[in-house]
Amino acid sequence: MLTFIVHRTLYAIGLLFVASVVIFYGLRVAPGEVTDVLTNPVNRIFMIENLREKLGLDKPLPLQYFIFMGNFLRGDPGYSLVNGEPINELLRSAAGYTLKLGALSALLTYGTAIPLGVIAAWKRNSFFDYGANLLAVLGMGIPNFLLAILLIQEFAVKRHWFPVAGYESWKHILLPAVVLSAEAIAINLRVVRSSVLEELNRDYVRTLYAKGLPEGKIIWVHVLRNALPPIIALAGVMLRTLLGYTLIVETIFRWPGLGYQLVNSVLKRDYTVAQTLAILLTVAVILFNLLADIGQQWADPRVRQGAKTG
Amino acid sequence: MSAGGTYELTVGVETEVVPDGAPGRTLGDKLAPLVANKLALLGGLLTIAFLVLGLVGLLIVSRQEWQHLYLDQNVRRTLILPFEEGTFLGTDNLGRSMVWRLVAGTGISLGAGLAVTAISMSVGMALGSLAGYVGGLTDRLISALIDLTWGFPVILVAVIFVGMLEPGLTAVILAISVVNWAGYARIVRAQTLSLKGRAFVEAARALGVSRWKIVLRHLIPNMLGTTLVMASYYIAVTVIAEAGLSFIGLGAQPPTPSLGQMVSNGRSFLSKDPWIVILPGGTIALLVLALNTLGDGLRDIFDPRLRRW
């Protein structure tokens, strides 16, 4: 197990290095320039060379990469080229909001998807199953910005149950969390359902039934536990999808998280911010996958047994 | 990540599909469970309906003499309610026929979905089976590439592609494909690994059948089930992802409609002229419903273990 962890960690670090290069060059290869966001179009011609020089954009790309990575690894990625905001400030204020929203969405996702998915599999082809399926389809099938606006219209504008947008109180987080988790609930529900279905077919389940264990215990303890690995594996993917699309939720609900900052900085070619956020995002996903990997190893009874006996 | 091959799974589809090796089953036998499962049948029929609609849409988009159907505008006859003033589903905010825009949009969205599916599946299939079958350094390199791709958000890739090409469907299709192939490649790789050890493959190898023949004749056909399930899923995901990219202006470029772009452009009308956004939004939801139920039905057919329950 320890060798496994060490190996995977080294592998993850290697991946991160390649990812940072890809991100850096990807952003620079894409046409467009931050300098044009900083000047009036009319004065562009007079300013552009000066600006490039001032921002260090005239240096050779590999040098720029090492300068940036040096600063990044030292923990000081600099400041936004567009608005002068120190990136560490930006991270301090935005990361907390992203974590809060992400945590609540995860809670909502798994708190909804696991029980519903298990029951849907257990009571297969019942109305409950169909209902859960329908929910999954709606969660996946309604573009999240439309869902956001529908919810605002209904629960904020008409019924005043929630504020329209903002981040000042606990009430502000609920609608964005619901919208953000809608797709994740849908996908996870289906995975839980099919994973549980698969487990239900296994021999040990029959044995447990034969032993006369109460059905509830078989389902919620034994079957669910064995059905977890695919759900854990999926979590890494979900993280990526979520972070990619928080932008939409953040824009509509004015939630001051990192998704908007990432996309906006990429669109404005605010290289320092875009590189920092994209690399951090990749770190998060790769780290998460690493943990999911280790978690899966741990959760898989065959692997665990192998570790014990071997 | 590649160690525990059993649970190489992405978004909702089991990977460990038992090959449908039993000879002599007719197509009718195979389709029986689909017919038996009314929901899946409904999904299949709906999907067919959408495919027909989408074909019509692609046809009118591709033929210049028919483009007027969804492009003809009248800024003095805007936002007509469905069924009023001689329209079928009303007009949008530039006075264009909603029904034809929906047809064209369905064509574009489905077309993009199919293109993404075709690209990510061929790449995923090629690299996944190569990694799984050849193993060794090839496997490690491809697995690393898969894991790397896994880490990038679609939006970042999309912006880079849009930058290099130009905003529009091509960039969207490439961006989503570049991110999505990895999911399918992981599944194919895992399945290849598990199939490789099975008796019929071992037998073929013992008989001296070449590697590539084994891959083409035995491995790929055995992954057809997963492939179909994944395809139905990928199409749905693409339609939604394109909508998300339309939100930041990176989707299909107007006046060419896609369902996602219609929802995105119509969203500010929700409080006053809701049908502008409800019609395309409902079409997307229905399309995803059709594809998902079909995908579930297909999975049941190709996974006999599930059938037993």
Next chain:
Amino acid sequence: MSDNIGPRNGLKSLVGEYRQAGLSRREFVKRAAVLGLSAPAAASLLAAATPRLAMAQETPQQGGRFTEGYDRDFTKMDPVNSGWADPGYNAIYEYVMLRDANGAIVPCLAESWTISDDNLSWTFKIRDGLKFHSGAACTNANVVEDFNLFRSAEGGGQNAIFWNAVTDVTAGDGNTVVVKLSKPFAAFPETLATEYSMIHNQAARAEAGDQYGATTEDGTGPFTLGEFTPGNQVLFKKWADYPGSIVPFLENKGPAYIDELRFVPILEVANRANELEAGGVDAIKNPAPQDLDRLTSNPDVVVMEWANPANLFINLNDQKTELGFDDIRVRQAISHAIDRQGLADAIYFGHAIATYGPIPSNWKWYEPGVEQFNQFDLEKAKSLLEEAGWTVGSDGIREKNGVKLSFTLYNWGAQTYGAQINEAITGMLKDAGVEMKLVTLDTAELFPRVLDPKAEPVDAFSYEWLWSSQMDVLVIFNSIPNFPFNGDHQDLKQAFDDWQGAATDAELEAAARKAQLIWAEKLPLIPVVTGNVIWAHHKKVHGWTPTQTMLYPLYNDVWVEQ
């Protein structure tokens, strides 16, 4: 034709607001003045409106917070080194001079100014006893330093090009600033009244470097920078030591009434009206025009609107001779094929002005003669194209010498309605046999492609400028070196020279009118439409009075009923 001209619309809605929302009498008169109505006329209008309505409370209350929903993200608050200016500039900085509601230049940091007889020397008397937020004194020396930076392109002055006529800036006796000119420059105040000429402390700016305006600022305005989080909020705190303003139209002569001034960006158009009605913000800029009926019928909300100092243009690259864009008939034909009023009605729901010349009709020196050009006339468009040799091909698209009249227009993604307008224009041009394809690009991508002399020349692009000094922006656009969209119109250049060298307002006006007429006929860039800027606030908000002549309101007078 011009049914939607701002003042008329504004007056209608003003009376409506007065009835519904209980505007105070004083505010009614003030707003009427904004719309160009004299005080007695406003009073009689008021009497006719609703004489029995209870007057709203008029004594300003101190304290509290005012939150404004802004329609875009913020940039740093550095008058020199930023791509655009936000309303927060008016909180922390002050102008040397600015425009009142009628466009007249009024004093601010300069309490008076004199112009020499030869019109080649301006002397500004700076108010005595001014201080920056840091406590440093703000004197004529600071203004000289700022002016010299503003006029130096090498030093980073964004608008150095506006200062071409200035040859020398020195500190004079008695806290004065003396500006020497190479030619008369009656338009000088137009430049001084923009956000890019706001006075700030260069010492503080040098110390903060590129982060000036983000983490720190040193201006003389009534508020200081509290917290700045791009994409999220800008928070300003009342500056207790503010000496008060001498701007004549401000009522508050001391420090600000409110303790905190906060801006939040509401980027989702559909949500702006929602947020105001739900009480999340006290005021908003530019709700979706389709939500305006709902807002104006809300008794708690006051709505103001008029044409923005802006215009959306279609720019055809006249170096694309194979497309005939150098042929005035082709440009005119394309212009005649555009149903501008249809665009204003369909996309802005009438809350916009069709523009037939380069400047919208609510400007003080608007030349109505431009309306004889560019009217929607499909037949005329077709016959002009025929005349220029473009005949309809088998696929309905015109062609000449084997080249199809088909081109790609790059739309600037930052303009809210640009994509919709240009989408509609593709449909309109199709009726004349012209094929236009549309690609929307963001700022960072559009301008390198359009403006870089090394880039592959594009066919056409669309750009909307927003600039309170509207003639100047025309002049500047037409003096960009290597800019392939202007054509070579000597008479227009002459008119611009006249404007830049004008010695009096009368000469300025004459040059402006001449330039508008030539522009409308020759179409270096094709004017299309100017959307209304829409301001809405909750009726508990007082003293928040944006005007037609400046981009953003001042915040000295703002107070909120507790």
